[in-house]
Amino acid sequence: MPADIDAGLASAREVVAGVIAGRPDFGPEPIDAAMRYALDGGKGMRAFLVIEGARLCGTGAGASGPAAAAIECIHAYSLVHDDLPCMDDDDLRRGRPTLHRKWDEATAVLAGDALQSLAFELVLDAGCDDATKVTLTRSLAEAARGMVGGQALDIAAEEAETPLTLDEIEALQALKTGKLIRWSATAGALIAGADAAPFDAYGQALGLAFQIADDVLDATGDAAEVGKAVGKDAAAGKATFVSLLGVDGARDRAQALADAAVAALDGYGPEADTLRDLARFTVTRRS
Amino acid sequence: MPADIDAGLASAREVVAGVIAGRPDFGPEPIDAAMRYALDGGKGMRAFLVIEGARLCGTGAGASGPAAAAIECIHAYSLVHDDLPCMDDDDLRRGRPTLHRKWDEATAVLAGDALQSLAFELVLDAGCDDATKVTLTRSLAEAARGMVGGQALDIAAEEAETPLTLDEIEALQALKTGKLIRWSATAGALIAGADAAPFDAYGQALGLAFQIADDVLDATGDAAEVGKAVGKDAAAGKATFVSLLGVDGARDRAQALADAAVAALDGYGPEADTLRDLARFTVTRRS
Numbered sequence: 001m002p003a004d005i006d007a008g009l010a011s012a013r014e015v016v017a018g019v020i021a022g023r024p025d026f027g028p029e030p031i032d033a034a035m036r037y038a039l040d041g042g043k044g045m046r047a048f049l050v051i052e053g054a055r056l057c058g059t060g061a062g063a064s065g066p067a068a069a070a071i072e073c074i075h076a077y078s079l080v081h082d083d084l085p086c087m088d089d090d091d092l093r094r095g096r097p098t099l100h101r102k103w104d105e106a107t108a109v110l111a112g113d114a115l116q117s118l119a120f121e122l123v124l125d126a127g128c129d130d131a132t133k134v135t136l137t138r139s140l141a142e143a144a145r146g147m148v149g150g151q152a153l154d155i156a157a158e159e160a161e162t163p164l165t166l167d168e169i170e171a172l173q174a175l176k177t178g179k180l181i182r183w184s185a186t187a188g189a190l191i192a193g194a195d196a197a198p199f200d201a202y203g204q205a206l207g208l209a210f211q212i213a214d215d216v217l218d219a220t221g222d223a224a225e226v227g228k229a230v231g232k233d234a235a236a237g238k239a240t241f242v243s244l245l246g247v248d249g250a251r252d253r254a255q256a257l258a259d260a261a262v263a264a265l266d267g268y269g270p271e272a273d274t275l276r277d278l279a280r281f282t283v284t285r286r287s
Numbered sequence: 288m289p290a291d292i293d294a295g296l297a298s299a300r301e302v303v304a305g306v307i308a309g310r311p312d313f314g315p316e317p318i319d320a321a322m323r324y325a326l327d328g329g330k331g332m333r334a335f336l337v338i339e340g341a342r343l344c345g346t347g348a349g350a351s352g353p354a355a356a357a358i359e360c361i362h363a364y365s366l367v368h369d370d371l372p373c374m375d376d377d378d379l380r381r382g383r384p385t386l387h388r389k390w391d392e393a394t395a396v397l398a399g400d401a402l403q404s405l406a407f408e409l410v411l412d413a414g415c416d417d418a419t420k421v422t423l424t425r426s427l428a429e430a431a432r433g434m435v436g437g438q439a440l441d442i443a444a445e446e447a448e449t450p451l452t453l454d455e456i457e458a459l460q461a462l463k464t465g466k467l468i469r470w471s472a473t474a475g476a477l478i479a480g481a482d483a484a485p486f487d488a489y490g491q492a493l494g495l496a497f498q499i500a501d502d503v504l505d506a507t508g509d510a511a512e513v514g515k516a517v518g519k520d521a522a523a524g525k526a527t528f529v530s531l532l533g534v535d536g537a538r539d540r541a542q543a544l545a546d547a548a549v550a551a552l553d554g555y556g557p558e559a560d561t562l563r564d565l566a567r568f569t570v571t572r573r574s
Binding site for chain 1: 313314315317318364368371373374391392393394396397399400401403404405406407408411416417418420421424425427428429431432433435436438439440442443
C-alpha cells in the first residue's frame with residue numbers, strides 16, 4: 001500500500017477511535033463491548049474518505065471526525081448482520097470470530113441495531129450548521145437503506161435461476177457497497193460547505209472500481225495473499241464482473257473507473273493526491 | 288376502549304398510513320413488501336402520542352405526521368427483530384405470521400434494519416425548523432439505542448440466577464418500552480415549539496404504568512380476552528411488578544402513575560382530556 005494511503009487510513013482510524021472512546025457507555029453489557037468489538041479492526045476507508053474530503057475543503061478532523069465515526073458504525077453494523085447464520089453465516093471477520101460467534105446471535109442482532117442508532121447520534125455531532133446536519137443525516141439514512149436493498153438483491157441473485165446481467169450487477173453494487181462509499185466521499189465537502197459534486201463523481205467511480213477489483217481478486221488472487229478464501233464466486237456459479245467481462249475486461253473497466261475517479265478531482269491540485277492514489281491503488285492492490 | 292381514544296388511534300393510524308403510502312418504494316422486493324407488512328396492524332399508540340401532543344400545542348398532523356410515522360417504524364423494526372428465532376422466537380404477531388415466518392430470517396433482519404433507517408429519513412420531514420429536526424433526530428436515535436439496551440437487559444435477566452429487584456425492573460422498562468413512549472409524548476410539543484417538559488413527565492409515567500398494567504394482565508387476565516398467552520412470566524419464574532409487589536400492589540402503583548400522568552397535564556384544559564383518558568385507560572384495560 002502506498003505510504004500516503006497507509007498513513008491516511010491509520011490517521012482516520014485514530015480519529016474514529018478517539019470519537020468512540022470519548023462517548024459514554026453505548027449500553028449495558030454485553031452490548032457496549034460487542035459494539036466496540038464490531039467497530040475495531042476495520043481498514044477505516046470510509047472514515048478516511050470523510051476526513052480527507054473535509055481536509056481538502058479546508059476543514060479539520062474535529063469537524064468531520066463524528067461523521068467519519070458515523071459511517072464506520074453503519075459499515076460495522078452491516079457486517080455484523082451480514083455475518084449472521086441466516087445471512088452469510090461467517091465465523092471469521094477481520095481475522096477474529098464474528099460477533100455472533102464470540103457472543104451469540106441475539107447479541108449480534110442487538111449490537112448491530114444499536115450501532116445503526118449510534119451512527120445517527122454521531123453524524124449530528126459533525127461540526128457544521130443545522131441545515132447541513134439535516135442533509136448529512138437524511139443522505140446517511142437513505143444510503144443505509146439503499147445498502148440493505150443491495151444486500152437483498154444479492155441474496156435474491158444467489159437463489160435465482162438466471163445469472164444477473166452486467167447492468168443488474170452494477171445496480172446491485174451501486175446500492176450494496178456504492179451508497180456508503182459515495183456518502184463517505186461527499187460528507188467532508190458538505191461539512192466544509194464546499195461543492196460536493198466532484199467528490200460524488202469520485203466516490204461513485206471509486207465504489208464500483210473497488211467492487212470490480214474485488215471480483216478480479218476473487219478470480220485470480222492467491223488466498224494467502226488476499227487474506228480470505230478466493231474462487232468462491234466461480235464455485236457458486238455466481239455472475240460477477242469477471243464472469244461477464246472476463247479477467248482482462250474487468251481489469252480494463254476497473255482501470256477506466258479509477259481514471260474517472262482521478263479525473264473527477266481535476267479541480268484540485270497536489271493536495272488531492274492521496275485520494276487520487278487511493279483510486280489507483282484500489283485497482284492494483286493484491287489483497 | 289373509550290371512544291375518544293379509539294377515534295384518536297384510528298386517526299393516527301390513518302395519518303401514518305398516508306405518510307407511508309406517499310413514499311416511493313422502500314427497496315427491492317421482498318424488502319418493500321416486508322417493511323409495509325411490519326408497519327401494518329399496530330395500535331398506533333406512539334403515533335397517536337406524537338400527533339395528539341402536537342395538536343395540543345397548536346400544530347396539525349401535516350407537521351407531526353412524519354415524526355409519528357418515524358416512531359412507528361422504530362417500533363415495528365424492534366418487533367420484527369424481537370420476534371426472530373434467536374430472540375423471542377415468536378410465530379405470531381398481531382394475529383398474523385411474524386415477518387420471518389411469512390418470509391425468512393434474512394428478510395426479517397434486513398427489513399428491520401431498513402425500517403430503522405427509514406425512521407431517520409421520516410423524522411427529518413417533520414414540519415419544524417432545522418434546529419428542532421436535529422433535536423428530534425438525536426433524541427430518536429438515543430431512544431432507539433436505549434430500547435436495544437433494555438432488550439439486552441431483559442434477555443440477561445431471563446438467564447440470570449437471581450431475579451431482578453424492583454429498581455432493576457424499572458430501569459429495564461424505562462429503557463425497553465419507556466424510551467420510545469417518552470419520545471412520542473414529547474415530539475409533538477417539540478415540533479410545535481412548545482414546552483415539552485409536561486409531556487415528558489406524562490410520557491414517563493404513562494410508559495411505566497403501561498408496563499405494570501401489562502404485568503397485571505399477564506398474571507390475572509383471560510387469554511381469550513387479552514388476545515395473547517397469559518401467565519408466561521410466572522411460568523418462566525421471571526421477576527415482574529406483580530411478583531415483586533403482588534397484584535394489588537402492582538395495580539396501586541399503576542394507578543398512581545396514571546394519576547401522575549394526568550396531573551402532568553394540569554396546565555392544559557379539556558383539550559388534553561384524550562391524553563388523560565389514555566393514561567386512565569392504560570391501567571384499567573382488560574386487553
